[in-house]
Structures are given as structure tokens and as C-alpha cells.
Amino acid sequence: MRKKITIVGVGHVGATTAQLAAYKELGDVVLIDIIEGVPQGKGLDLQESAPLELFDSNIMGTNDYKDTANSDIVVITAGVPRKPGMSREDLLNTNVKIVKSVTEQLAKYSPNAFVIVVSNPLDAMCYVAMKVGNFPRHRIIGLSGVLDSARMRSFISMELNVSMDDVHAMVMGLHGDSMVPLPRYSTVSGISITELMSREKIEKIIERTKNGGGEIVNLLKTGSAYYAPGSAIVQMIESILKDKKRVLPCAAYLDGEYGMKGVFMGVPLKLGIKGIDEIIQLKLTDNEMASLHKSAEEGKKTISQIKL
Numbered sequence: 001m002r003k004k005i006t007i008v009g010v011g012h013v014g015a016t017t018a019q020l021a022a023y024k025e026l027g028d029v030v031l032i033d034i035i036e037g038v039p040q041g042k043g044l045d046l047q048e049s050a051p052l053e054l055f056d057s058n059i060m061g062t063n064d065y066k067d068t069a070n071s072d073i074v075v076i077t078a079g080v081p082r083k084p085g086m087s088r089e090d091l092l093n094t095n096v097k098i099v100k101s102v103t104e105q106l107a108k109y110s111p112n113a114f115v116i117v118v119s120n121p122l123d124a125m126c127y128v129a130m131k132v133g134n135f136p137r138h139r140i141i142g143l144s145g146v147l148d149s150a151r152m153r154s155f156i157s158m159e160l161n162v163s164m165d166d167v168h169a170m171v172m173g174l175h176g177d178s179m180v181p182l183p184r185y186s187t188v189s190g191i192s193i194t195e196l197m198s199r200e201k202i203e204k205i206i207e208r209t210k211n212g213g214g215e216i217v218n219l220l221k222t223g224s225a226y227y228a229p230g231s232a233i234v235q236m237i238e239s240i241l242k243d244k245k246r247v248l249p250c251a252a253y254l255d256g257e258y259g260m261k262g263v264f265m266g267v268p269l270k271l272g273i274k275g276i277d278e279i280i281q282l283k284l285t286d287n288e289m290a291s292l293h294k295s296a297e298e299g300k301k302t303i304s305q306i307k308l
């Protein structure tokens with residue numbers, strides 16, 4: 001039987017994710033949004049691309065959560081995106097309300113689903129979804145490091161003029177200004193970039209990575225990034241549904257790992273059909289660990305402002 005993927009919020013990120021998931025035939029896709037007509041219209045349009053792109057996923061658009069029942073994976077992209085000058089934290093109050101109401105419905109109709117949270121501020125929205133939906137921590141995963149490290153990989157590849165195929169990067173911490181890009185664990189064909197680039201160039205790449213989302217918000221003026229987020233979400237969906245056990249940096253609820261508890265943080269984890277199979281604990285230097293703990297403190301501060 002085909003897997004069922006529900007995407008909540010059919011704006012830029014949701015629609016791009018649906019398109020890529022359908023092209024890869026990861027399952028049938030249900031699109032749901034608060035606006036009437038939009039999920040139905042985008043769903044039908046995408047379905048009509050099937051004979052051209054040759055995929056056999058069924059796509060449906062709806063405003064009724066009954067149609068999402070028994071989903072294998074739900075992706076929460078509902079919410080408002082940033083405008084220039086805004087941080088992800090500025091979205092907190094609006095998106096808490098939206099993610100809370102969405103999660104109540106998802107938990108009612110798909111209590112056994114894996115949940116991928118995308119709405120920002122990401123790490124706080126993961127917390128809202130976990131608390132409201134009462135999902136176990138191995139089934140709730142946030143889009144953070146896969147996107148942030150894709151940005152870092154792009155910048156490394158552009159700087160060194162090497163194939164994207166050979167570039168890996170590791171970005172941990174919150175999906176925000178305090179994220180922690182780790183050059184020691186960022187490589188070209190296994191060679192750490194610390195051996196391939198000057199410290200100044202690495203610093204520039206770190207800063208550009210941290211501001212990667214903001215750079216695009218400033219260019220777009222209305223709305224935030226969606227091509228790279230869509231690709232990153234689909235990589236996570238694929239790793240879970242195909243039990244690929246890819247090792248990807250994603251936001252997970254920590255319960256003692258890296259000496260932290262009670263906060264969602266981007267950490268390398270193994271993603272398979274059980275959801276989070278394992279959280280991988282890197283041997284960080286004192287400085288790297290201090291940056292990670294600083295990031296966690298910011299996450300805790302944001303969580304403390306949430307009223308559910």
C-alpha cells in the first residue's frame with residue numbers, strides 16, 4: 001500500500017514539498033490549508049502534471065482534517081513567514097496559535113504519524129507540537145540542520161569550486177542566529193574544510209550560513225525561502241519512509257544528550273522507519289560545546305514565553 005503524506009499549509013514551502021514528494025513517488029499526498037480552494041486548486045494542478053512527469057502519486061486538496069486520517073507522515077508548514085528585518089522569534093505568538101490548532105487536529109486523526117515541523121521559530125514550534133499532540137520524541141523531528149547544512153554545503157562548494165556531490169557540512173543548534181556550524185565536521189571527500197580554506201574564509205561561510213534564511217528574506221521582500229526547505233523536507237520524508245537510516249542534522253527533543261534536557265536542538269541523528277533511530281553524540285571541543293549550550297539557552301528562553 002502507498003504511504004500517506006499530509007502537508008499542512010499549502011503556501012510556498014508546502015506546495016514545493018508536495019511537488020518534490022510526488023515526483024519522487026514517496027506516497028499519496030494530502031494538502032490541507034485554512035484557505036478554501038487553495039489546497040484543492042494546487043492539488044489538482046499538481047495531479048495534472050502526473051502524465052507529464054510520469055508519477056503515480058495521488059494528490060488531494062482539502063480543508064477537512066478527516067481526509068488526513070491515518071497519515072504516515074504529517075508535515076506542518078502552516079504559519080506566517082518572515083518579512084525583512086524580522087527574526088524567526090518575531091513569529092512566535094502568531095505561529096504558536098496556528099501550530100497548536102493544527103496539531104490538535106493532526107493528533108486526533110493521525111495519532112501514529114511521524115511529525116515533521118517546519119513552521120518558525122522552528123525549535124519552539126516543535127515543542128508546541130510535541131506537547132499539544134502528545135507525540136513521543138522519536139516521532140517528532142524539526143527541519144533545521146538539513147537546510148542549514150545544505151546552505152553551508154552550497155557556500156563551500158562555491159568557494160572551492162568543487163562538485164556539490166563531495167561536500168558535506170554539519171550544522172547543529174537552534175534553527176536561528178545561534179546555530180552552530182561545525183567546520184571540523186564539514187568535509188570535501190572526507191577532507192575537513194579546515195585543511196582546505198583559510199580561517200577567514202571559513203568565518204565568512206559560517207556567518208553567511210547563520211544568516212542564510214535572512215539573506216533570502218531580504219531579497220524576496222515578501223516571504224521566506226522555499227526551494228531548499230522543500231528539498232530538505234523531502235530528504236527527511238524519504239529517509240523515514242524508505243528506512244534509509246540517513247544521518248542528518250535535524251531538531252530533536254533532547255533528554256540528556258549533549259548534557260541538555262527539555263529543549264529541541266539540531267543534532268545529527270539517524271532517521272528511519274522508527275523515526276529517530278539514534279541521536280549521534282559527537283565529541284565536541286569545549287568551545288563547540290559552549291556554543292551549543294548558548295544556543296540551547298536561547299531555545300529555553302523562547303519556550304518559556306509559550307502559553308499553551
Ligand code: APR
Pocket residue numbers: 008009010011012013014032033034035077078079080081082091095098101102118119120223224225226229
Ligand atoms: N491551518 C492550515 N493552514 C494555515 C493555517 C492554519 N491554521 N494558518 C495559515 N495557514 C497556511 C496559509 O493559508 C498559507 O497557505 O499556511 C500557509 C503558509 O504559506 P506561506 O505564507 O507561503 O509561508 P511559507 O513560505 O510556506 O512558510 C511557512 O514555514 O519556513 C517556515 O517561517 C516559515 O513559518 C513559516 C512556514
